[in-house]
Amino acid sequence: MIIDIHGHVVAPPELYAYQASLLASRGAHGRGKVNVSDEKLMNAVWGSRQGEKKTHIELLNEVGTDMQFVSPRPFHAMHSAKPEKIVHWYTEEANNLIARVCKLFPNRFLGIAGLPQNAEVSPKNAIPEMERCIKELGFVGVMLNPDPNEGVGTPPPGLGDEYWYPIYEKAVELDVPILIHSASCQSHRESYSLHFINEETIAVISLLNSKVFEVFPTLKIVISHAGGAVPYQIGRFMAGRYRTGAEPFEESIRKLYFDTCLYTKDSLELLFKTVGVDRCMFGTENPGTGSAINPNTGMYMDNTKPVIESIEWLSETDKKMIFSETAIKVYNLKRS
Amino acid sequence: MIIDIHGHVVAPPELYAYQASLLASRGAHGRGKVNVSDEKLMNAVWGSRQGEKKTHIELLNEVGTDMQFVSPRPFHAMHSAKPEKIVHWYTEEANNLIARVCKLFPNRFLGIAGLPQNAEVSPKNAIPEMERCIKELGFVGVMLNPDPNEGVGTPPPGLGDEYWYPIYEKAVELDVPILIHSASCQSHRESYSLHFINEETIAVISLLNSKVFEVFPTLKIVISHAGGAVPYQIGRFMAGRYRTGAEPFEESIRKLYFDTCLYTKDSLELLFKTVGVDRCMFGTENPGTGSAINPNTGMYMDNTKPVIESIEWLSETDKKMIFSETAIKVYNLKRS
Amino acid sequence: MIIDIHGHVVAPPELYAYQASLLASRGAHGRGKVNVSDEKLMNAVWGSRQGEKKTHIELLNEVGTDMQFVSPRPFHAMHSAKPEKIVHWYTEEANNLIARVCKLFPNRFLGIAGLPQNAEVSPKNAIPEMERCIKELGFVGVMLNPDPNEGVGTPPPGLGDEYWYPIYEKAVELDVPILIHSASCQSHRESYSLHFINEETIAVISLLNSKVFEVFPTLKIVISHAGGAVPYQIGRFMAGRYRTGAEPFEESIRKLYFDTCLYTKDSLELLFKTVGVDRCMFGTENPGTGSAINPNTGMYMDNTKPVIESIEWLSETDKKMIFSETAIKVYNLKRS
């Protein structure tokens, strides 16, 4: 069984037209909602993505993915928009759409909740939607943005800070993992895609230099995009710990989970070796950044299943863990 | 013949999904474009608007409008968004869509160009698009936002200031009228709809207290929504002029044109009496704010054609001027 | 009997010299007070205004006004000045002067309290002076500025917000009406006079879209300058209510009172027709903006008594209501 823990919903234009309208009116028209039929929704997932030839389902089929976890598109999260209420409205609608897609394709998708975080606003305000998604919509995890400022102004403290404890406390209570994934970026020198990487790097270090896992020993945190720069740059963090005699960094890093959202074999191997196979879960963001065909192989970059399978030193048990077993355990899935 | 000089295009969700995507990515995906078929476009204009029962064309038919001038939805103009390039991209796409709609319904619509204005940026940057729309797309006028800051920060000087001369100069050169119409508003105490009214009030006073019409004697400026508060509050501006002996305000105001975008008979009468029938052109913003059925009459509020026709003291010539003649002259239309 | 509910005191230069001194010293000289004799004060009201030929009393006599309510000149309110204490000192002195003028001309003037509001400061701080003016100085109402920021920075929420409830609560307790009237404006594109109009427009909409009159059913609010743009632009607000099925706007607007501070017959007629004769009270701001002679009539613009009297469709009862009866009721005046 193949579970892809990192996917984002392919929504019809009506969702984003709804978002554009909220941003344009600053909420003056009231909450409204996304008017889209099941047929249109189904079509968006089976229909062709803008500028891509294959549909979401076809792409998953091509990989052989049985089940994908889907959350709202992060770069659309509009976490820095004001007033705060429009962020809540949009996030709720995005989550609702995901819930409908999951219902339409019950054996194909499970929901990861987008959180209505807002710049300069306590993450506490996101908790009601967090609960709604898990308890009412049946989602299996949540996605947390370490920088709701989206690259401007003074960002909130790093994820190791008590500022974020309300989210951790609720995640522990609901027993769901948190996927760390930043959103858009308004800086003139970082695209949102680069911001993902840099924010993940900061997130890993902030968490591992904090008391978060002492305070919340059962907290499950998954770092997107294979941990940003940290597995590659791990030596400098190891040295710091050796110097002070604290817990070796190469052990600390194993408190986190990582997706395998890298698109090259060498990097995947580095990831597995560095953090351990048992801390990695198959994740592709497919369709997404990696959905381009490598002209040398004729395959989509984000079809990393054969890539992982081709790593000789991984045992069958390793691969099973990566492709499904760890996800089943971490996300409390019932074994089908 | 009935010409409605103040309409905004009814676009398919793909336009706004495009906009949402630009806002989300801050342009990191490149310019892209709106992918929408002629069929879908046609459907958007004939198809039902979200939450409204009648289509754009049906609504115009109900009024008896032969020709409507359409511009991008102002509250979607995103003039305060950054980086500037995404405002240009969106505005161009919105204008392109209008051009396609005009071509699909050649006897029904004429284009008014949205301008890619941007907060803290000279209006000069909007001139290439202004030229493209008039010269290449065949539009008959442009729409100017006096507050590209959209209600936050320090707005640019009033429209009477030399800051705006490049736009006036180009409008005179192209011989097209400028429709004054603000866009969205991010203030927490003014909706964009209120901002329209207040900005128009400021615009009229700024223009009439300036040298703009001395410097550009052939400039044609049309104030949306019947001039904001000014016709109603005209007494206080008249008094100011009487005190100093300057040109009477009741004469100055006749340098401007006004649409009739009011939805009550008393107000329309006040407008005609105050600025003169010959300075008014039929305009409804239909479908838009006024597209709600008055339960007392069973008619759409923005169907003001019968309202104007019912004003007894207006002569047939007056009505002709209002409904078409003045627009034909001001917008240089060929008489069909 | 003719009651003019909207007048501002004609003060001797000593009041404004006192203000200038506070602004210059930022209060370093202590509170001090306005030193001016009764004779000088009397002379200011009977003496010639700067640049005008007639005295305040003469102007009222010319109109035939028996009683005028006077408050401090709004554009002098200095609400955005710092430190806060100098605003309190000035406002108290201005109110004191009004109290003295009312005592000197007991059958001619009644006081409306200026409130010592200050930018970025809770309106609560104005309550002690509000009480002093009503309880100790015998004033019959208060004047509230919806924008103590005076056009710069981030203004406080609209008048519908709970932010303002302390003022409403106290007004209800004291059973006095609140005249909504903004003060100066530091924006480079709005004069204070334009700001009046725009702020009144915002005030009306904010109040009528809020729960203020549910929470304070006996609250009496009077909008200056005949409601800004709202009576003229009423159609767009009616449409919004028809669309949602909420209370019709044309009914909601009748929760407010309006002065008749317009200077043209057509506009006055529109006001009466739109909000109802029973919600209008004669008000002229005389002497003030309208105190200029219309060369076509040879009369002061703000002498609107004959204008109102010339409206044929108003009954005698209507006129009585406008000229005195409603004010007597609303302001709890004893019938002389």
Next chain:
Amino acid sequence: MIIDIHGHVVAPPELYAYQASLLASRGAHGRGKVNVSDEKLMNAVWGSRQGEKKTHIELLNEVGTDMQFVSPRPFHAMHSAKPEKIVHWYTEEANNLIARVCKLFPNRFLGIAGLPQNAEVSPKNAIPEMERCIKELGFVGVMLNPDPNEGVGTPPPGLGDEYWYPIYEKAVELDVPILIHSASCQSHRESYSLHFINEETIAVISLLNSKVFEVFPTLKIVISHAGGAVPYQIGRFMAGRYRTGAEPFEESIRKLYFDTCLYTKDSLELLFKTVGVDRCMFGTENPGTGSAINPNTGMYMDNTKPVIESIEWLSETDKKMIFSETAIKVYNLKRS
């Protein structure tokens, strides 16, 4: 003969009412002017000052002052007010009033021009008024404020910077001295009166550590209030120069002139000893801060003529220099 080089005009309340009106309207009423008769003006100078028993002339008579140089009240200079034009208008009116007072009392007063400086604006903008006062109004000097920001925001560079050269160049060309005197202060921890002292301290050090007197060898600069803290704290500046071997500070300081605006004998002696008798000119700011009666002597503090006369070690020649000779030379007065 007694010449007091540091006085400020005693103006009637109309000047400050004019100022208050400009500040209140932000110039919306246009320039206007101060309407005050010669009689009233005369009365202001002979009439009693607010809260003081003696008139300006009586106070000068009491001292025995034959001639006083008068400038606008510095704390009223409103240099940080916006828009800039109201500062120009007020300053011009204040200077005009001084010109009228000088004409009314031709043997008693000579004018020192207030400059219309404005925060964040080049001092160049003050030059036309500087020229007008000297060339047209017959003034004998100008007063320069080193901090037109009035204690908030980022002040301009110190007086030693090239930023100020246009003023120095014009002063040299017109051959008039510059009196350094700051204006109001909006800081919450410095009154304007303290700000005077601190700004003078900064001014002296900035000038003496600069190349100003190399570039403008004939420039005449007079420091108000006896140089702030510098004569008292001179040791620390002397030490700095001894350390580097630069020109001794006790010599450098003699490039400046100082008024004697101190109110105690010990301090006056320190001043004379420190900067040299020949660099000091009698100045009292009378009436002003020092116009209070010392209960121990029964005399006004600012009547420092007998105090200076009582300094035994000063020769008659010294005293003559202080009381008149130096001023006659520095200000190019004709010997009467």
Next chain:
Amino acid sequence: MIIDIHGHVVAPPELYAYQASLLASRGAHGRGKVNVSDEKLMNAVWGSRQGEKKTHIELLNEVGTDMQFVSPRPFHAMHSAKPEKIVHWYTEEANNLIARVCKLFPNRFLGIAGLPQNAEVSPKNAIPEMERCIKELGFVGVMLNPDPNEGVGTPPPGLGDEYWYPIYEKAVELDVPILIHSASCQSHRESYSLHFINEETIAVISLLNSKVFEVFPTLKIVISHAGGAVPYQIGRFMAGRYRTGAEPFEESIRKLYFDTCLYTKDSLELLFKTVGVDRCMFGTENPGTGSAINPNTGMYMDNTKPVIESIEWLSETDKKMIFSETAIKVYNLKRS
């Protein structure tokens, strides 16, 4: 016996290298500490100062100083640096070094604690270090900076404000005097040395115009550098008090203590006469600003002992008070 109450420690470069490292790393390396041997420390005090020929001890010997109170170099206090923790770390290390120096030279130095004040942060945060220095390190006083903003942004209220009461309360409880001494200055027009003077001037006036000494009658405050400008400019403050009839300023000023940190005889005489000999304590800041040889005398400027001794009108008792007796009393020293 000669006690110099105003000295700053001569530290080895390791202290400042430590500081530079904290500023550079923003604390990322953790607290660390200054690694310097007793030998090096001893050498710094006996060894030659950078660019000066004589050592600290030699300079004191030259003066004849028996005991000096030493605090951290104020201009190095880094009070405006962020994050706050690095200011605490540096201050603690600086105080630790002082404690070590005092121990190495037990009959020569006593410690005055630097306080870890920080811009925009309550002075309360400095209290633990204040207690540590007095109770554990045996220091005899503390040094308070009235402007931890170091000349930028909005400084805290003046020292008369309740904002500072926690420090006063603790000083009273610990029975130690507070030396008022500002730190660095980031303004582009004031060096830190000028800022000292201006801040002391503000401090004296703020304290004497407040209720501080009513609330804390046993509080002992010492003003550095002989009170800034106040003793010299005392007349203007006396006049203000005479005008209102409040406590004469010349009495109020005697609630404070002053050091004699002036370097010229005339100024020292003015100080003694103005505030009274009994409020003055010998202080030189040696080595420091005044450590330059006056070429006219061949003596160090800050060797003011012979200068004071040469003042003929001072009695032997006066001199004793200045040189030791008052300090012994104020600082609770045991008479050796």
Next chain:
Amino acid sequence: MIIDIHGHVVAPPELYAYQASLLASRGAHGRGKVNVSDEKLMNAVWGSRQGEKKTHIELLNEVGTDMQFVSPRPFHAMHSAKPEKIVHWYTEEANNLIARVCKLFPNRFLGIAGLPQNAEVSPKNAIPEMERCIKELGFVGVMLNPDPNEGVGTPPPGLGDEYWYPIYEKAVELDVPILIHSASCQSHRESYSLHFINEETIAVISLLNSKVFEVFPTLKIVISHAGGAVPYQIGRFMAGRYRTGAEPFEESIRKLYFDTCLYTKDSLELLFKTVGVDRCMFGTENPGTGSAINPNTGMYMDNTKPVIESIEWLSETDKKMIFSETAIKVYNLKRS
């Protein structure tokens, strides 16, 4: 031969005490200079580093490094400090010290110039020092900080922007490579060490998405710390290029050079495979972050020479290139 291209000078505390003094005085004491004898300097390099047992030379000997390129410690660069001049002074002194060290150890060290960059200031201002170091001091390269804002405010554009062309132009003219290396970081969520990684990631992407190498085809740019996250995350950048058909990213990346400043074998292998052995130069930052002993190996983390030597698939030629040949070519070294 072993050349280490990435080292930073081990300076005596006097350099940092000098820096602390500049930061404290804001330059008020003038430029001054670092007073340190050759003996002390020599000792700093041979003497024990603070908290480390081995000296710089010993550590290099242990590795077997023949020649190291040394630049100022980046986290000490103080690029965001004001006024700008103190940054220039410090940088010059740091470079001077390096020049002296290089002279003292002529066969061991070659200089890389620190540049006096300053926040909000054009990089042009660094060019004179760049020239001085290369032409007069004999340095072989320069170090460029892409974020002189040090993590606060609005950073300059990415390195691909024309903003940086003056530096590139000069580097081409002088024919020296530029080492990209950020400095300190004042953000509360990124240590300077994390900032290095994130800034390098941004730098690589900005450069490779720009026209820099078209405009400057001979420009040589070396990315510190093995390229931040890019080699590990290369897949997402490859996909982006495949999608648009632009030059494959895996080719573009080979326009840059990289040091080998990683401390783990897996990461080093990834680097070599990803960017090509011929683009990598041995670099360790020794002593620095990596100078901690790995308890599992008993070796210093930054002694990566044996690690690289142990990579079996590297040929002898490969290793030669990495250890010296490429550096000799890129830095124009004479073969000794």
